[in-house]
Amino acid sequence: MLEKMSDFFEARLDGYDEHMMTCIESANEFYPFTARQLPTAENCHVLDLGCGTGLELQEYYTQNPLARVTGIDLSQGMLDELKRKFAGKDINLILGSYFDVPFGENLFDAAVSVESLHHFTKEEKLALYSKLHAALKDNGCFILTDYFSLSDEEEQMHRRNFLALKAEQGICDDEFYHYDTLLTVKHETEALLEAGFSTVEVLNHWGATYTLKAVK
């Protein structure tokens, strides 16, 4: 059964961090790797899209304890847990969808997103990435660590399966439902370039989990 995105994560809050770190292959490598790509200047401002409980921030705060972070997430439970873990840090948490929340312009030194954006189509991401591009300072970068389809066929299969499940369950609203519809790295890169990023580079990968760096 498809579940609404925020309900899905609220229901899995208990033991979420342990699940991610023990059941997701290479999590112990890609979280620290992602954090190491973020700026080290004191007081720099980082936007985290789909921050969850902040697994990507754990390592980042070790290397940059004074970083300022704005995190956006649909799940109040995830944000509460993040706040508890990083009490005393300069964090602005926003409950909402990163598709709807205004980001502002020229505000962030960098943005990051880990394992959150693989639920959306290229078309849905285009407007989001344009908004993100405008929100970054000149030369700011977006570090994206996420799951990807390894072929066009796989990408199409995920989409078909998702639409079939929606039809089967009679879902026709525009709400977000939890289902992994992974793009290929090629299509993700195209969305970022079409949104205005000047370069997109693959920094690393662990199986189907890739880290991409897009520079404004």
Ligand SMILES: C[S@@+](CC[C@H](N)C(=O)[O-])C[C@H]1O[C@@H](n2cnc3c(N)ncnc32)[C@H](O)[C@@H]1O
């Ligand atoms: C698998 S968790 C990843 C959380 C964290 N980045 C990590 O790696 O542990 C995906 C997160 O994305 C959030 N999310 C999904 N769609 C979202 C949206 N449209 N706007 C904001 N957050 C969203 C979910 O609520 C969830 O907390």
